[in-house]
Amino acid sequence: MDEDIPQLTTGVCEQIATSTGPQDPVWSTSPIMQVVQARAIETNGQTRWRIVISDGVHVLQAMVVTQLNTLFENGHAGKGSIVSVQRFAINTIQGRRIVIILGLEILVKEVEKIGNPTPRTLDAAGATHKPLSTAGSSGPRTAHSKPSRPTLPIEGLSPYSNNWTIKARVTQKSEIRNWSNQRGEGKLFSVTFMDETAEIRGTGFNLAVDQLYDKLEEGKVYYISKARVNLAKKKFNNVANDYELALEKNTEVEECTDQTDVPEIKYNFVKLDDLINKPKESTCDVIAVVSEVGDIGSISTKTNRTTSKRELTLVDRTNSSIRLTLWGKQAETYEDKHDNPVIAFKGVRIGEFQGRSLSMISSSMMTINPDIPDAHVLRGWYDSVGATENFTAYSGSGAGGGATFNRAQVRTIEDIKANLQIPEKAEMFSCRGTVLHIRGENPAYPACPNQSCKKKVIDTGDGWHCEKCEKTWEKPEYRYIISMAVSDYTGQAWLQGFHDVGLAVFNMSADDLMEIRNNDAAKYTAILSKSSYSTFNFACRAKLDTYQEQSRVRYGISKILPLNYKEEAAYLRDIIKEHWPN
Known part of the structure; x- marks a missing residue:
């Protein structure tokens, strides 16, 4: 050889x-x-x-x-x-x-x-082993020393596995939940285990809850054995594994002090300004600084249960901000004592409330001030410059949010109407146009002054009542919701925008505009006229809308940018250089 x-x-x-x-x-x-x-x-x-x-x-x-x-x-x-x-x-x-x-x-x-x-096929049962012969080999012999306790990787688990022990880190543990059906009542909890090969979800019921819930802590490593391996019920389990563990009263859990060969939690972070391009209801990992902490509140679920909620405002180095909702015990136990902590979130759900929002779900995990490079970079940025920055929030249908205007992919209105393929989910595009007309009937709505709410409030005669916050305010805070005709050299389209769009178009607060509208009709008409005929760059999304069995395409503004003529000229210069380099 x-x-x-x-x-x-x-x-x-x-x-x-x-x-x-x-x-x-x-x-x-x-x-x-x-x-x-x-x-x-x-x-x-x-x-x-x-x-x-x-x-x-x-x-x-x-x-x-x-x-x-x-x-x-x-x-x-x-x-x-x-x-x-x-x-x-x-x-x-x-x-x-x-x-x-x-x-x-x-x-x-x-x-x-x-x-x-x-x-050679694998025997169903063990037999006498023959010694291994490796003489003359120039390759490696042993990648790892013999472990102190034999374990099976999670990837190797199946319903046919017997007498196994896994060594894994707990990456998520849910709250204890109660259930009730025709067969009776009970309680359950779920937990996600991870080793270097895979993740797997475990669920414990009734006696297993009493015996195991307090033993398992997020972030710690354990030896787990004597659980049953079943096919995963994908309706309740979004972990990427075909199997799941049924934790039983005789399941053994032992904390492991030797954490070698068990990986740290892995993240795939998405920047806040890129969330607008992610599908609604998908999950993602984000890392951000908490700039604001909302008061704890409660809502009633479809099953008439009351659960606690709290909203955090997150910011990152893209100068974007977004709201994330904590639920249940996490909302109740979160204390605003961390002085703008950096938090790493794993597996949070992307919602479409007012553009984009985030929400913790049962399988989500958050780690406050994690000892990872991304967290240290964010900490340094926020302490040096971030705390004084102005952040662009996701609001309305994404107006002013994290969507990106792509100058190199600007489309004409004629092209958008003729060729844009509208799927079930929104289609993003960039365009440039001039405002020709702004509908002035109702340019703003009375909103709840609570910064974490913004719901429409009702004039009761004795004040303005918010049904969500269950509070009555002396006066509302008006927020823009405008519709305007925008044109380029090929055609015209109606675009809808929310608060940040109104601020850019009118260059004044919605409160000031509404006061003028209610008290000086001539001045209000002059403002509408003056605000027209301005040209902007738009990042938009097109979405099918059905009303009274009629379907039509609605165009929502995700970001509005006044023209920067220096940037526009530089872009045209670069195009010329690209085609005529000499």
Whole structure:
């Protein structure tokens, strides 16, 4: 054999086939094997790679975890590759026991098939092990020392797994919830576990709640065993795993002080100004500074239960702000004593209330002042300059919110009306136009002065009553809600805008405009006329609207920007240079 080709670990297929579980020595070694076949298959809507691995004597069927897909998709590994199997598990798929490859190191990309190996299936029960032969191998032998307690990776769990123990971090724990149906009443809670291979949701009922709820704390690592593995009920479970755990009264939970090989919580942060481009009802991770904390309130649910709520105003370095709602115990226990903390939120839901809003859900998690680089950068920015910045809030149908005006993709009104494809969800576009006419009948509405509310208030004669806050105010705070005809050289369209749009168009507060409207009709008409014939850049969204069984497209303004002629000229200059560089 070529001196540069590592020698295969002879006999390891037999060792794996007869293994009785993670306590066997073979589970803590990194045998060197050859991939003799590799092909992609679709399973449950995911691409998985099925491979056949050889030790030169036997071959075994194996599946590769999705985290390793890129090795095969990018051509780094494939048929003929020599690999070091870093970690593996044994699972049952479609009635057959199969090896699940959890970690691989590529030693040689491709060589001719070594030996003449024969198929070996996994035994249903363990047998006497043969010693491993690795003499002459130049590859690695052991990726990890033998763990102090044998564990199975979460990726390896299935309903056919027996006598397993997982070592995982708790990333989320819900409140205890009560339920009632025809079969009786009870209580439950859910918890999300994560290790380096996957996440899985666990749910405990009744006695399991009493025995386990107080033992499990977010952020800590535990050994978990003697739970039942079931198929995941996707209606109640949004964790990316086909299985879930049923925590029972005999389920064992033991805190683990050795937190090696268990990853920290992973985030995929979205900047606040990019939320307008994310689908409604989707979930995302955000990190931001809390600039304001609202008072605690309560609402009645559809089941006539009352739950607490509290709104936080979040800001980040994009100079955008957004409201996030806490519910239940989190709303009640959140205390405004952190002095504008940085909070990392995982899995919060994106809503469309007044443009964009965020909300904690049962699977969401928040970490106050996390020790991660993104948090340290935000802390430094806010303490140095952020605290004095003016932030653009998501309001109305996104007016003035985080949508981006793209000068390079400006479309004409004629093109928008003729060619814009309107899906069920809003379609975003950028345009430039001149205001020709503003409807002056009702340019603003009386709003609740509570900064976290803004709902319309009712004149009762004794004051202005807010049904949401259940308060009566001496006077309202007016907020813009305007409709205006905007034109370019190709056509005209009616655009709707909210408070920030009105501020940009009229250059005065809605309170001042309404006072003029109510007391000086001539001056009000002059203001409407003066505010027309100004040109703006718009970031808009088009959405189908149905009224009295008639469907039409409505155009809402997400952001309005007065023309900056220096920027416009520089953009035109760059276009000229691009086409005529000399």
